Amino acid sequence: MTVVIGFKADKEALMLSDSRASSTNAVEDKLQKILPIKENIALGYAGDVEFASYVANMLRQKLSTITKAGLKGLLSEVQKIALSMYSQRPEPTDFMLGLIANDGEALLYVFRCPEFSPLAIRGFELIGSGSVIKHSLVDAFRDEKTDVDIKEIADKIFTLASSELACQVKDDSVGGMFQIVLLEKAGIRPIKYGYVDVDPDQEPDSKSIEMQKGVWTQYDHTKNHKSTILKPDILLNDYPVNSRFHDYKRDPRKKDPKWHLLHFLTCLAAKKEVGLTEFNGTLSAIAKVDYPVKIEMLVALEYWGSPGTHNLEFTLIKNGNQTVVHKETVESKFIPQTVELLKPLKLSIDKPGPAILQVSINGYVLARRAMYFHQLKSEDVTKPDIGNIVLDSMAQQSDKEMEDNGRTEVVYFAMCQDVEYDSLNLKLIQQSVSFYWEKYPLPLRQKVISSFRMPRGDHQIRLELMDASTREKWEVGNKKITSESSFIATPIVGDFLVEIPKPGIYFLNTVVDEQRLTSILFAAETSEAKWSYTMLDSDKENVKKGELLCLSKEATKDPRNQRKASLV
Structure with missing residues (x-):
């Protein structure tokens, strides 16, 4: 039939x-x-x-x-x-x-x-x-x-x-x-x-x-x-x-949906435009003299994976209690478009101590953000090193669930042309979803910035490029990390020259202790796009002449901006 x-x-x-x-x-x-x-x-x-x-x-x-x-x-x-x-x-x-x-x-x-x-x-x-x-x-x-x-x-x-x-x-x-x-x-x-x-x-x-x-x-x-x-x-x-x-x-092995986390941050301000994603005041520790207290912040979440309509739930876990602080239904129409959320949250904190802010999709735990609420004394306010005192106190906390299961968790993972960051700010410049190049292989220079929370002890982190069509892998870089606290995130920044062998769909995987943690998905195209977004005729001619065109991830979110790609 x-x-x-x-x-x-x-x-x-x-x-x-x-x-x-x-x-x-x-x-x-x-x-x-x-x-x-x-x-x-x-x-x-x-x-x-x-x-x-x-x-x-x-x-x-x-x-x-x-x-x-x-x-x-x-x-x-x-x-x-x-x-x-x-x-x-x-x-x-x-x-x-x-x-x-x-x-x-x-x-x-x-x-x-x-x-x-x-x-x-x-x-x-x-x-x-x-x-x-x-x-x-x-x-x-x-x-x-x-x-x-x-x-x-x-x-x-x-x-x-x-x-x-x-x-x-x-x-x-x-x-x-x-x-x-x-x-x-x-x-x-x-x-x-x-x-x-x-x-x-x-x-x-x-x-x-x-x-x-x-x-x-x-x-x-x-x-x-x-x-x-x-x-x-x-x-x-x-x-x-x-x-x-x-x-x-x-295939019964593929019946369960799956999502891949790119970032889960709490911050005071954020900015997104074509070619730029910026987070300011990326806080995870807060110090107050008086409790209880109500704290307002932004929560920034980005992930990709199984399409459909999904129920997101944000839960604050503290002192053995779980409090749902936000619920939302989101729709992911297709892969590889990422889902991005930037939402104001108001947390009611009754007393100081450690907490976990958790986000789940349809009951599946996607991400967990470690947070610490420090008890300040009145005289501490004037101390010049109060920030270090708070962070030292946070480092003494332990994520029991993480220590028990031994799993590393993502704070953020991004590939971009440039990055600026410090302890409170993160600026990602030109994250791209597609690269257009006429004659392969493509020597692609990118910066990869990541931040992970890990159980205490030594861990091996590996970056690998994977061809989605064949699952062939190439190691991009590796690093040994010693984690001294499961509550403090470890940022890693690297400048890599990645050789893309042929047009196609690729993953950039981060692998921790031989377990894939998360992945970035991108397309490598010629002037005649096969896997991703097509180009204007003028762009095609530029690529044929030997220019590399990178399509910004943010540009794909707004049809009015889709032509704002960068030529390198």
């Missing part, structure tokens, strides 16, 4: 199908299921391959006659051909017809066995065994805007369809990469797409599909393998051979 998805939005439409052909002898992920009939007509099918091939071929033969009869004649002819074939070969087969009308509007029709009566599609329609996901697609798009670029809609549909097929299809009837065509005023256009599994702890998985010179080709970038999609009549003449390329059934 199969799945063919049709979606009609305003004046445009799209068709999407899988690539699997299943028989008693084999499962083959190489069947073309959206067939070109004319430059402005395409036919999708679900069911018997020989049946579908006959209908498509007959439709092509009768095109000159059909064209004169107009839309009504075309729909009638599809029904007539299907009924004729069904009388000779009664195999259940459904069809979906996509076309561009004379006025430029895209139209979709479905023909269901056995009557094959044409039914106009508005919104979603699906045929094949994968139709079980229709209600999920309809529900997900109920409040979505459909008057936007059809390519943007296609991206959302294929992402959601992949996820829903993984959850709902229990057999091998759907597989292979999606074949996606857009029906626009200018004609019918195939689109290329791909994916990379961006969980650094899982096995590599990276695939893509594109059409060149009328032929779809699937690429497995992890295994360095490709597979050509065949037209039905060619596949029918080949002996069936098992050729699985992609399964949608969910």
Whole structure:
């Protein structure tokens, strides 16, 4: 069986199908299921391959006659051909017809066995065994805007369809990469797409599909393998051979969501603009003469990971008590976009002592910030070294949970072109999500700044570059650290020259005591972007001439600023 998805939005439409052909002898992920009939007509099918091939071929033969009869004649002819074939070969087969009308509007029709009566599609329609996901697609798009670029809609549909097929299809009837065509005023256009599994702890998985010179080709970038999609009549003449390329059934090892922390700070002020992230008054220790006290501060959080709508909860843990100080629902639409929060918090502290400010996502603990509230004496206020006295007292505290589980925790981790910092301030200059370079390898010079809380004792920290498609690793640097307190963070700054071997998606991992702690995700592109954001023609020419273009992370957050990239 199969799945063919049709979606009609305003004046445009799209068709999407899988690539699997299943028989008693084999499962083959190489069947073309959206067939070109004319430059402005395409036919999708679900069911018997020989049946579908006959209908498509007959439709092509009768095109000159059909064209004169107009839309009504075309729909009638599809029904007539299907009924004729069904009388000779009664195999259940459904069809979906996509076309561009004379006025430029895209139209979709479905023909269901056995009557094959044409039914106009508005919104979603699906045929094949994968139709079980229709209600999920309809529900997900109920409040979505459909008057936007059809390519943007296609991206959302294929992402959601992949996820829903993984959850709902229990057999091998759907597989292979999606074949996606857009029906626009200018004609019918195939689109290329791909994916990379961006969980650094899982096995590599990276695939893509594109059409060149009328032929779809699937690429497995992890295994360095490709597979050509065949037209039905060619596949029918080949002996069936098992050729699985992609399964949608969910891998049970990947069922749990995962998030990767980039920073969790408390501060007095913060500033974010294109090319700059700055935190001022990054406090973790506070000294007061009188308690109880109410303390106002900003909490800054950034992470990336599993998309969706998530419940964030900030909890103050002190003296064995847990107090929820803030709750919020956030939405992460896609990877690799990070989630950034900057929120004012008001903490009620009844008495001095250590505390942990904890943030969790859907019950999963993402980060823990060690804080210390010092008891000042009146005469201490005038002491010039009071800051050191407070920090020395904080260093005597112990994070029992950390000491028991032996896990290091992230305060911040960033890769940027430059950095300025001291004990109370942190300025990150030009954090980039994409680098554009024409001739690889790319010698990329970056500064990496990090801060970790660690259990007492010696620890080995390693930075490594990892190719997301293959999980191949290259060591960038390493350092031995001795932690004297699990309450005091240890900052580390390094200037590294990293050689990026080829275009692709990469992780910069920080590994502590042979355990990956967190990762930064970035793309390495040429002038023709494949994995990340595309460029203006003028930018492409600059890259071709040998310039390195770096796309600022902050620029991707605001569409008005997306062209504010820096040329190096």
